[in-house]
Amino acid sequence: xxxxxxxxxxxxxxxxxxxxxxxxxxxxxxxxxxxxxxxxxxxxxxxxxxxxxxxxxxxxxxxxxxxxxxxxxxxxxxxxxxxxxxxxx
Numbered sequence: 229x230x231x232x233x234x235x236x237x238x239x240x241x242x243x244x245x246x247x248x249x250x251x252x253x254x255x256x257x258x259x260x261x262x263x264x265x266x267x268x269x270x271x272x273x274x275x276x277x278x279x280x281x282x283x284x285x286x287x288x289x290x291x292x293x294x295x296x297x298x299x300x301x302x303x304x305x306x307x308x309x310x311x312x313x314x315x316x317x
Contacts, residue, residue: 231247231311258272269289287315292317
């Protein structure tokens with residue numbers, strides 16, 4: 229299970245491109261938490277037949293009011309992994 233973003237720093241209103249691979253499960257759960265552990269975005273997406281997944285999220289809205297280190301988590305039925313990025317409000 230792996231996850232990548234197109235950038236390591238985002239600003240308010242940026243589009244976050246999220247992609248990765250999963251060797252299990254037809255669907256995965258993606259979420260983004262802010263530096264206080266508050267859920268600011270989540271989505272369930274389907275994994276393609278080759279094991280890849282991708283989606284877009286917008287850096288903005290409720291919970292995106294402070295700069296800091298945000299965490300993207302991806303979960304399938306077997307494991308969870310995460311990646312951090314910097315956000316500038």
